Amino acid sequence: MTYAAEAHRVVFLIDNKSFYASVECVARHLNPLKTPLVVMSEQENTNGGLILATSPTAKKRYGLQANVSRQRDLPQDPRLIVVPPRMNLYIKRNLAINAIFQRFTAGGDCWPYSIDESVLDVTRSWRLFGSSPYAVARRIQDTVHRELGLYVTIGIGENPLQAKLALDLFAKHTPDLIGTLSYATFAARIWPITELDSIWSIGARIARRLNRLGVTSVYDLAHLDQAALKAEFGVIGTQLYALAWGIDRTVLSRRHRVKSPSIGNSQVLPRDYATQAEIERVVTEIGQQVAARLRHHHQKAGRVSLSIGFSYAASEEEKRTGFSHSATIPPTNQDAELSAALVRLFRSAWDGQVVRNVAVSTGHLSPDCGEQLNLLEPVRTQLHRSDLNRALDAIRTRFGFTRLVYATSLLQGATAISRAGLVGGHNGGNAYD
DNA sequence: TCTGGGGTCCTAGGACCC
DNA sequence: TCTGGGGTCCTAGGACCC
Numbered sequence: 461m462t463y464a465a466e467a468h469r470v471v472f473l474i475d476n477k478s479f480y481a482s483v484e485c486v487a488r489h490l491n492p493l494k495t496p497l498v499v500m501s502e503q504e505n506t507n508g509g510l511i512l513a514t515s516p517t518a519k520k521r522y523g524l525q526a527n528v529s530r531q532r533d534l535p536q537d538p539r540l541i542v543v544p545p546r547m548n549l550y551i552k553r554n555l556a557i558n559a560i561f562q563r564f565t566a567g568g569d570c571w572p573y574s575i576d577e578s579v580l581d582v583t584r585s586w587r588l589f590g591s592s593p594y595a596v597a598r599r600i601q602d603t604v605h606r607e608l609g610l611y612v613t614i615g616i617g618e619n620p621l622q623a624k625l626a627l628d629l630f631a632k633h634t635p636d637l638i639g640t641l642s643y644a645t646f647a648a649r650i651w652p653i654t655e656l657d658s659i660w661s662i663g664a665r666i667a668r669r670l671n672r673l674g675v676t677s678v679y680d681l682a683h684l685d686q687a688a689l690k691a692e693f694g695v696i697g698t699q700l701y702a703l704a705w706g707i708d709r710t711v712l713s714r715r716h717r718v719k720s721p722s723i724g725n726s727q728v729l730p731r732d733y734a735t736q737a738e739i740e741r742v743v744t745e746i747g748q749q750v751a752a753r754l755r756h757h758h759q760k761a762g763r764v765s766l767s768i769g770f771s772y773a774a775s776e777e778e779k780r781t782g783f784s785h786s787a788t789i790p791p792t793n794q795d796a797e798l799s800a801a802l803v804r805l806f807r808s809a810w811d812g813q814v815v816r817n818v819a820v821s822t823g824h825l826s827p828d829c830g831e832q833l834n835l836l837e838p839v840r841t842q843l844h845r846s847d848l849n850r851a852l853d854a855i856r857t858r859f860g861f862t863r864l865v866y867a868t869s870l871l872q873g874a875t876a877i878s879r880a881g882l883v884g885g886h887n888g889g890n891a892y893d
Numbered sequence: 894t895c896t897g898g899g900g901t902c903c904t905a906g907g908a909c910c911c
Numbered sequence: 912t913c914t915g916g917g918g919t920c921c922t923a924g925g926a927c928c929c
Contacts, residue, residue, distance in 0.1 A: 501897075510897055529897090574900095574929045663927050694904070696926085718901070728896045765923095772895055784923065816896065885898045 461705055463643040466619075470593045471712075472580040473615040473623035474561065474600070477637065479576035480513035483553050484543050486609040493611065496521050497541040500531060501886040504730035504878065508532060512545055512886065546889025547882075550575060553608065560603055564589055564596065568713040579620050581712040597638050613637040621708030624660050625650060646706035651679035661703060666696070678704050723757065724765075724821030725749050727875065727885065732771045733815045738873030739768075743806050745869060745876040746820045747799035754793035754822060755853055762791040762824030764798060766805040769817025782817065783809050790834060791826050794845055795852075798822070 476482060480499045482492035490497070496518040501510045509531030514524050522535045534540065554575050561570045561580055569581040582596060590596040597614045604612050614637065615627025622641040630639025630649075641649060653659065654677045656667040673692065675681050682704035689697035702708065710716070725746050733739045743766065754761055765786030775781045785805050792798060802820060833842050855864050861880040869876045881888050 503897080506897065507895085512897090529894095577929075661927065665926060696903070720901070722900070724899070726898060728898090769896080786922070788921085819898090821900090882898095 463707075466643065466707060467709070467711075468618045468643070469581060469583040469711075470586050471617050471620050471623040472582060472593075472597060472600070473573075473617070473620065473627045474578050474580065474612050475627060476557065476576040477611045477613050477632075478513055478515050479553075479610075480545060480550055481515040481518070482610050483550055484546075485515060487549070488541075492609070493517065495541065496539060497543065498524075498534065499545050500534075500542050501545050502531075503882070503885065505728045544889070545886045547884055547886050548888045548890070551883070553610070556608060557604060557610070557612070560607065561600070563603075564600055566713075568715070571712055579623065579712060581620075594638065594640070598636075601637065611637065614639075616640045617706075618642050619706075619708040620710050620712070621660075621703065622646065622706050625706075628660055629653070629658065641706065643706060647679075647682075650706065651677065651682060651704075653678045656681075659703070661699070666693075666700075669693075670700075720823055721825050722821050722823040723750060723753050723759065723761070723825070724819065725753070726767070726817070726819030727879070728769075728817050729815070729875070732773075733873060735873075736810070739810070739815050739818070740803055740806060741868055741871060741874050742818050743802050743820070744799040745866075745874060746818060747802045748795045748866070749876065750820050750822055751793050751795045751798045751849070752853060752856075754798075754825075755828070755849060758828045759825045760791035760793045760828045761789070761798070761822030762826060763788050763822065764801050764805070765821045765823070766802050767817075767819040767821070768806070768810065768813075768815055769819075771814040771816040774813040774815075778813060782813075782815075784819075785809050786821075786823075788824070791824070791832065793828055794849055796845060 478492065481497050484499055485492040485495045485497055492515060494517055495515055497515045498511055498518055499513040501512055507530075511529050511531070511534070514528065518524055518540060522537070522540065528534070534542070554572070558570065558572055558578055561578055564585060565580050565582055566584045569584065571579045573579055582593065586593050586596045590599055593616055597616060601612055601614065604610055613627060613631045615623040615625070615631045616638065617623035617626050617640070626639035626641040630641070631637055656662050656670055656675070656678070657664050659678065669692065670681065673684065673688070675684060681700060686701055689701055691697070693700060727742070727746065729742065733742070763786060765784060767782065767784035769782040770778060785808065787801060787805055789797070789801050831842070831846055833839055852864060862877055865877060868874060
């Protein structure tokens, strides 16, 4: 194996240390590294509280590991600060952080990966800001800390994969919060790793299958017969092989096109739902929510999918945990059309099982430019429907979602009103400081 | 891991076409 | 209709990420 053909770029993968918890500390004029604080979401369906973030001190002082996710696992200690999430504030801070990153990169070289991670390709720009990539990383850390009070962790690599592994495996565990990987150091630092699922893109399932093939370390993976890997995993096998050798030919400025974009919403219900009317009420409400999001993004969906999760009792009885069905539809972003398609899907597959989880997803998206009329309804009816949805959006944008709701949302089992202020299922909080 | 939520990509089998 | 072959699209399910 030779790396002669590989591009040697300078890539940073930057993540915010305990992001939500740190933002909350700063908002309270507390030191994010020295304050024991957790962010806990307490919704009706979180079964007593879901921990979204834990500050480093809270982890250390109370021995909380990353997988502590429930309120019941928290120690009873008044010194531990427990606060509700403010998702809108975190989104705002994320935008501010990325605005800082933009200053250090050329156009198209900064790519937000999630609410608290971004990838920066500084190959073309790092020399403007310091004597070495490491020095530039320090400078970015200082800038973010000075301007926002937050601490960022940085993985440095010669491609995005190396930067990601450097971040996950090294940067998070060093005092300077910076980790580095290169083609030259990759084998020495990565091959000894035996916890395969600690490596990005390898989950518990793939780790187990690799174990069955006799792979106990990344070294083994790198030296497994490529054909065998391909036979076992298909293209994932090829990917795993590249992973084991630290190869990733992604170039950030060449924007990759998402193959199958989708827009959807889901919810775990606050209790078991047994009656058809109640379940369909929620299916309809989520359909309306997704339709509104499609309109907001100026998209129409040509495909809609409904996933239903049974209650645990029903799952055991059925020997399956639920079902998922989809249908191709004439492209739409109208409440009534989307909801009707979802209810049809539901009725075609539901057989009386008690339900706990409802998920709606839409795909085959196309730009919403103009109205495609169908031949089956009067033109006037179709135009009215579209006007109605537009008016609905305008009123809600101006006065808030709950100022105008469908009457069915007032019936038993409906969840739209109680979830109106949520962002990603958690409290949006106040967007203003 | 007895229910958080929003995404993307891959696979396998079946339908259908020429 | 006792076995053609190559290709595309559809669908449900699985896996992974933050």
